[in-house]
Amino acid sequence: MQIVRFTGLLAHALAAALMVSAAATRSEAQGHDDHAAGALSQPQKSSSQENALVAAVRAATARFRNVTSVDGPGEGYALAFGCVSGGDFGAMGLHYVNMGLVDGDVNPAQPEIILFEPAPNGRIRITGVDFLVPVAAWEEKHPGEGPPELGGQLFHLFDKPNRFALDPFYTLHVWAWKENPNGTFVNWNPNVSCDRFNEPLPTP
Numbered sequence: 264m265q266i267v268r269f270t271g272l273l274a275h276a277l278a279a280a281l282m283v284s285a286a287a288t289r290s291e292a293q294g295h296d297d298h299a300a301g302a303l304s305q306p307q308k309s310s311s312q313e314n315a316l317v318a319a320v321r322a323a324t325a326r327f328r329n330v331t332s333v334d335g336p337g338e339g340y341a342l343a344f345g346c347v348s349g350g351d352f353g354a355m356g357l358h359y360v361n362m363g364l365v366d367g368d369v370n371p372a373q374p375e376i377i378l379f380e381p382a383p384n385g386r387i388r389i390t391g392v393d394f395l396v397p398v399a400a401w402e403e404k405h406p407g408e409g410p411p412e413l414g415g416q417l418f419h420l421f422d423k424p425n426r427f428a429l430d431p432f433y434t435l436h437v438w439a440w441k442e443n444p445n446g447t448f449v450n451w452n453p454n455v456s457c458d459r460f461n462e463p464l465p466t467p
Contacts, residue, residue: 312415313414316371316437317437317447320371320391320392320437323392324392324440327377330389332387333386333387339361340359340361340376341359341360345460353445353451353455353456354451354452354455355393356379356380356390357378365395365397366400367396367403367404369418374437375393380456381457381462383459388440389440390438390440390441391436391439392439394434394435396434398430399431411435416435418434419436421433
């Protein structure tokens with residue numbers, strides 16, 4: 264199976280969008296690479312808030328449930344980062360990023376990233392979304408507000424240094440289409456695997 268890896272052009276575009284200085288305090292956000300579930304406290308929220316956010320994500324991405332081609336969902340979304348795995352902690356899978364949505368705002372109806380996982384026979388299947396906000400862009404538009412949140416869920420801080428060599432950004436995973444036994448909003452999903460990434464197609 265041939266899945267296009269993180270291309271130089273997309274890497275440059277993402278770096279340009281995210282490589283900005285971050286100055287304000289971000290201590291309330293969770294660390295993105297914290298593998299343990301609930302590594303830092305989340306704000307008080309109700310199950311109705313959680314359910315409403317998941318419902319909003321499902322409504323926004325239901326049209327992608329039949330996407331099986333590695334070309335992805337289209338509509339400006341392109342594969343970045345290859346298949347992101349956390350080893351024994353599970354994986355995040357395939358990130359299809361819409362760079363046009365990567366700014367200082369969050370909108371549950373317009374996730375910046377659609378998440379998929381590799382499936383048998385060179386296909387993919389949707390697992391959820393990942394909201395992505397550059398820290399500096401957020402702080403410029405929302406000075407003094409602290410990290411972004413949706414449905415009572417604080418975004419996770421992906422600080423510097425990080426595996427992508429990018430300046431800090433916030434993310435929030437929502438596993439709307441794939442159960443995560445560690446929690447709907449936890450970064451790593453033990454039910455997601457990258458084992459089939461670039462797996463050869465069966466010989467006819």
